[in-house]
Amino acid sequence: MKNTLFLRIFLFCLFTSIGTLKAQNTTNKSEKVENILEKKRNYNKSNGFGYNIQIYYGNETTAKSKNAKFKILYPRVNTKLVYNNPEWKVQVGNYKTKLEADRANLLFKKEFSGTIVIPMEKQ
Template sequence: MKKPKFLTLFLFCFFCFTMSLQAQNETKTSDSIKKLIEKKRNYNKKNGFGYTIQVYYGNERTAKSTHAKFGILYPRVSRKLVYNNPEWKVQVGNYKTKLEADRANLIFSKEFTGTIVIPMGK
């Protein structure tokens, strides 16, 4: 008498498990999900993601010299010179998390005053 109950329970659990896997597979292969992921990747390529550190904000001459000085002191860290009328910015690094950016900022703030962590694309 216990065998039929056990068999019924086993078959019920097996059926639920296979339906769950089928639902997961349908979600993973959904065209709308693929389009959404592609849209997010394109957005990240265009606008960036994560955090960067701004080491200078001000006039052109000082921005260019700060950009060059940073390149000499930290050659492996990416850097860019950004112009937003009428001011220039020197932004460095590309960090996935704010914690990573804060740790790097502690190092850079020893050489450069007024450094701040900002979200990418700002």
């Protein structure tokens, strides 16, 4: 008796969840959604997307020193030196969301003071 009741409840839940998945799939195929996604893709291509963490902004010598120190401490994290006349920036990481960047920034702040999360610059 318990097994048949359990089986009925299980089958009921299974069939209702399949119906919900079908409804979601047909909803996501609407033309408006596709247009919005295409606009977002084009925006990302032209403007870039994601976040970096800037660990230094200042003169060239210190920037190169901070960059080298960072590479030693975190060898798996991407780094780049950016020159905006007359200052140098050391930017690290490639994060898709600000939340990911904020979490990594908490780790980097232990070694580098004044770090900030910034939107990724177009390259």
